[in-house]
Amino acid sequence: MGELLTVNMGPQHPSTHGVLYLELKMDGEIVVDCKPHLGYLHRSIEKIAENRTYTQFIPFTDRLDYLASMNNNLGYCLAVEKLLNIAVPDRAQYLRVIIAELNRAVSHLVAIGTFAQDLGAYATPLFYAFRDREKIVDLFDSICGGRLTYNYMRIGGVSADIPARTEQIIKDFIAYERKQLIEYNELLTYNVIFLARSKNIGILSKEVARSYSVTGPMLRASGIKWDIRKEEPYSMYDKFDFDVPVGANGDSWDRFKVRLDEISQSLRIVEQAIGGIPEGNPVSKVNRVFRGTGEAYVRTENPRGELGFYLVAEGGFNPTRCKIRSPSFSNLGALSELVKGLNISDAVCVLGSMDIVMGEIDR
Amino acid sequence: MKNNDILQKIKNKFPDLSLEETPHGLVIPKTALLDVAGFLKIEMDFENCHCVTAVDRRDKLELIYLLYSTSHHFMLTLKTFVTLDDLTVETLSGLWRSADWLEREVYDLFGIKFQNHPDLRRIMNPDDWTDFPLRKNFTRADFIPRPQSTGLKGPNS
Amino acid sequence: MSVIFLKGLAVLGFIAVSAMFSIWLERKISAWIQNRMGPMMTGFHGTLQPVADTIKLLLKEDIVPKGVDFLSWWLAPFFVTVPVVMAFLVIPFSSKWIALDLNVGVLYVCSVTSICVLGIFMAGWGSNNKYSLLGGMRSAAQIISYEVPLLLSVLLVVMQSGTMSMQGIVAAQEHGWFILKPHLTLAFLIYFISATAEVNRVPFDIPEAESELVAGYHTEYSGMKFAMFFVAEYTNMFIISAIATTLFLGGWQGPFLPGLVWFLLKSYGLVAFLMWMRWTLPRVRMDQMMSFAWKVLTPMALLNLLISGWFMVK
Numbered sequence: 001m002g003e004l005l006t007v008n009m010g011p012q013h014p015s016t017h018g019v020l021y022l023e024l025k026m027d028g029e030i031v032v033d034c035k036p037h038l039g040y041l042h043r044s045i046e047k048i049a050e051n052r053t054y055t056q057f058i059p060f061t062d063r064l065d066y067l068a069s070m071n072n073n074l075g076y077c078l079a080v081e082k083l084l085n086i087a088v089p090d091r092a093q094y095l096r097v098i099i100a101e102l103n104r105a106v107s108h109l110v111a112i113g114t115f116a117q118d119l120g121a122y123a124t125p126l127f128y129a130f131r132d133r134e135k136i137v138d139l140f141d142s143i144c145g146g147r148l149t150y151n152y153m154r155i156g157g158v159s160a161d162i163p164a165r166t167e168q169i170i171k172d173f174i175a176y177e178r179k180q181l182i183e184y185n186e187l188l189t190y191n192v193i194f195l196a197r198s199k200n201i202g203i204l205s206k207e208v209a210r211s212y213s214v215t216g217p218m219l220r221a222s223g224i225k226w227d228i229r230k231e232e233p234y235s236m237y238d239k240f241d242f243d244v245p246v247g248a249n250g251d252s253w254d255r256f257k258v259r260l261d262e263i264s265q266s267l268r269i270v271e272q273a274i275g276g277i278p279e280g281n282p283v284s285k286v287n288r289v290f291r292g293t294g295e296a297y298v299r300t301e302n303p304r305g306e307l308g309f310y311l312v313a314e315g316g317f318n319p320t321r322c323k324i325r326s327p328s329f330s331n332l333g334a335l336s337e338l339v340k341g342l343n344i345s346d347a348v349c350v351l352g353s354m355d356i357v358m359g360e361i362d363r
Numbered sequence: 364m365k366n367n368d369i370l371q372k373i374k375n376k377f378p379d380l381s382l383e384e385t386p387h388g389l390v391i392p393k394t395a396l397l398d399v400a401g402f403l404k405i406e407m408d409f410e411n412c413h414c415v416t417a418v419d420r421r422d423k424l425e426l427i428y429l430l431y432s433t434s435h436h437f438m439l440t441l442k443t444f445v446t447l448d449d450l451t452v453e454t455l456s457g458l459w460r461s462a463d464w465l466e467r468e469v470y471d472l473f474g475i476k477f478q479n480h481p482d483l484r485r486i487m488n489p490d491d492w493t494d495f496p497l498r499k500n501f502t503r504a505d506f507i508p509r510p511q512s513t514g515l516k517g518p519n520s
Numbered sequence: 521m522s523v524i525f526l527k528g529l530a531v532l533g534f535i536a537v538s539a540m541f542s543i544w545l546e547r548k549i550s551a552w553i554q555n556r557m558g559p560m561m562t563g564f565h566g567t568l569q570p571v572a573d574t575i576k577l578l579l580k581e582d583i584v585p586k587g588v589d590f591l592s593w594w595l596a597p598f599f600v601t602v603p604v605v606m607a608f609l610v611i612p613f614s615s616k617w618i619a620l621d622l623n624v625g626v627l628y629v630c631s632v633t634s635i636c637v638l639g640i641f642m643a644g645w646g647s648n649n650k651y652s653l654l655g656g657m658r659s660a661a662q663i664i665s666y667e668v669p670l671l672l673s674v675l676l677v678v679m680q681s682g683t684m685s686m687q688g689i690v691a692a693q694e695h696g697w698f699i700l701k702p703h704l705t706l707a708f709l710i711y712f713i714s715a716t717a718e719v720n721r722v723p724f725d726i727p728e729a730e731s732e733l734v735a736g737y738h739t740e741y742s743g744m745k746f747a748m749f750f751v752a753e754y755t756n757m758f759i760i761s762a763i764a765t766t767l768f769l770g771g772w773q774g775p776f777l778p779g780l781v782w783f784l785l786k787s788y789g790l791v792a793f794l795m796w797m798r799w800t801l802p803r804v805r806m807d808q809m810m811s812f813a814w815k816v817l818t819p820m821a822l823l824n825l826l827i828s829g830w831f832m833v834k
């Protein structure tokens with residue numbers, strides 16, 4: 001082995017998904033050692049939480065995993081509701097599930113698009129994904145007035161009822177997206193070059209995945225059938241019928257495929273929920289400020305894995321501590337083990353298949 | 364599986380340990396942390412270290428491990444207290460690899476020093492920093508704590 | 521003397537216009553594939569966009585990064601661009617429109633275009649940037665490997681036509697394009713795949729793989745030096761298409777329309793095909809690409825050469 005070449009990949013690099021900085025030691029094209037450095041997007045959101053009331057913190061959760069803001073809102077609101085024992089109207093529960101699942105679908109679309117981009121399919125899959133995402137972003141815009149940071153969920157409900165035509169728009173989207181998924185399968189999933197680049201690359205075994213506390217599609221791609229929505233149903237998930245897609249090998253292609261399958265499962269959930277929304281007012285009459293004591297930990301299935309909120313309250317209007325257990329943080333921990341000995345192109349492929357969002361890693 | 368069962372099993376294994384069961388988890392002395400955690404992992408199937416965090420209780424720091432067992436479908440909250448004059452505690456990163464980064468984060472934000480940790484560096488904040496931002500007594504020249512409201516009178520009270 | 525000078529001027533003018541047109545075409549094709557509009561503001565459907573880009577690049581500051589190996593860094597763009605211009609010498613646009621009909625035309629064009637790799641490697645080495653270095657090394661390995669099957673498939677055309685002169689090869693296709701003969705169809709495929717790799721286009725754009733190496737060997741170049749790489753890339757694309765047209769698609773021959781129009785139609789058709797590939801396919805990996813060259817393309821080209829040579833001699 002000759003002299004090792006140190007390549008500083010990031011914080012500004014086209015494929016590190018934000019501001020991740022990887023310190024790569026390379027022997028020619030082979031990655032010998034990989035050391036991730038975090039913190040370039042650290043905004044100390046956990047400290048901010050200690051200086052805001054419970055309600056005021058909801059917009060900050062949007063900034064964690066900015067591709068799945070609705071899911072973050074949901075997780076935080078569930079944690080506060082558990083801490084303070086607040087009941088949620090049925091209509092709000094249904095709306096939350098529908099919106100969280102739609103957000104999961106479009107978040108996975110972005111993940112698929114960027115993964116294909118990392119494999120060198122210039123921009124086209126990304127534009128296709130964003131074209132579909134645009135429909136849902138427009139829908140969310142009409143629901144809550146935001147296109148990226150939604151701030152829609154409220155403690156004890158949602159901020160407003162949905163506009164009248166929403167149900168029809170969602171039904172149209174489901175029919176449209178099912179057609180599109182078939183096209184994506186034809187374009188990408190079984191493309192020869194795509195298979196050659198992602199099959200058997202970055203294999204994550206079950207034991208390693210568990211040891212690193214990997215969650216979400218990454219864990220399921222390794223063959224572990226584990227989904228909080230099934231295992232410990234929160235909100236209304238126990239009322240809906242859906243499958244948990246799992247992969248066979250735990251390689252990059254499996255992670256991609258699991259995400260693609262999860263989109264259709266999300267659409268299934270939305271389809272079931274949209275038919276059964278009960279009448280009523282989803283905006284609950286809860287105070288804007290609360291006092292609380294105790295501790296609560298709630299984890300929800302985010303698009304990237306299990307998002308947990310650990311809230312500690314000591315009687316004030318603000319939480320004493322709000323720990324955010326972000327899925328990408330734990331998932332990224334497995335990176336340096338996965339990329340050792342791979343080609344640099346494969347390292348990019350593995351990183352892309354992990355689908356990290358730096359917003360929730362650095363917080 | 365309940366907190367109680369686990370408590371009983373730990374008691375059987377470590378008879379002379381001062382255990383405390385609270386509604387929010389098991390509290391054990393920090394000297395026994397590694398032994399109890401090892402027992403939990405190997406004999407009780409807690410194969411997943413889900414989350415590590417800490418809370419500043421002003422006179423001491425509360426270190427919290429969330430351990431999860433897939434086979435028991437149970438999340439155990441394991442707590443221990445670290446006093447401010449002795450911030451060392453044995454690392455669990457040898458048992459669960461996820462604890463590596465999570466403990467680095469706790470070190471970064473609270474300053475708890477994990478002994479025998481393979482790579483105890485700050486993970487988010489700059490390496491040359493000496494403050495621990497999530498401590499309650501953390502101050503900076505440009506950091507203005509938000510005034511605490513005292514009642515439900517309105518936004519400007 | 522002055523005739524040669526005028527011809528050279530015409531070639532330079534053509535290169536500039538062709539590169540601009542290719543860039544506009546690429547942007548429009550990619551937009552069409554991706555449900556976008558592409559450039560629309562400057563001129564009719566953005567036709568003047570490349571002109572605006574050129575003016576912008578001309579006016580940009582020429583940044584010299586710290587610690588570059590100045591000579592090789594400064595010369596690299598010329599090493600990439602000049603051979604491209606030289607290759608135009610023997611390209612037959614029509615029966616009369618050819619600068620110089622060398623009797624070793626094919627040999628000349630193949631040897632001149634392979635100088636480009638020197639420039640790319642100089643750029644990679646001189647930039648004092650690790651991404652550039654990796655890109656340059658990849659590029660050298662890639663272009664040298666793909667030169668082998670490329671030349672083998674071109675050799676078959678020379679054997680078939682019995683001449684190395686470009687006009688001679690076109691004349692040999694008077695009664696049927698070479699691509700219609702089965703062994704030359706295979707040769708055309710091998711040629712086109714290798715040529716795609718030679719000009720670093722997707723799926724073989726490994727030296728400038730954006731998601732891995734930022735911009736590969738031209739990461740550190742800005743302003744007009746960057747523009748020279750850019751022009752060279754697009755002109756190279758036109759050259760390989762033009763050679764493919766000449767060698768396999770009957771050159772400027774065709775019914776009704778004048779020869780020049782046929783030639784440009786065929787060449788830009790191939791250029792458009794390259795663009796279509798670029799915006800559709802993912803990229804292959806370095807080792808996969810190398811093994812494809814040495815384990816698939818080269819043996820195939822050799823076998824093709826052997827078998828068709830056998831039939832020709834018999």
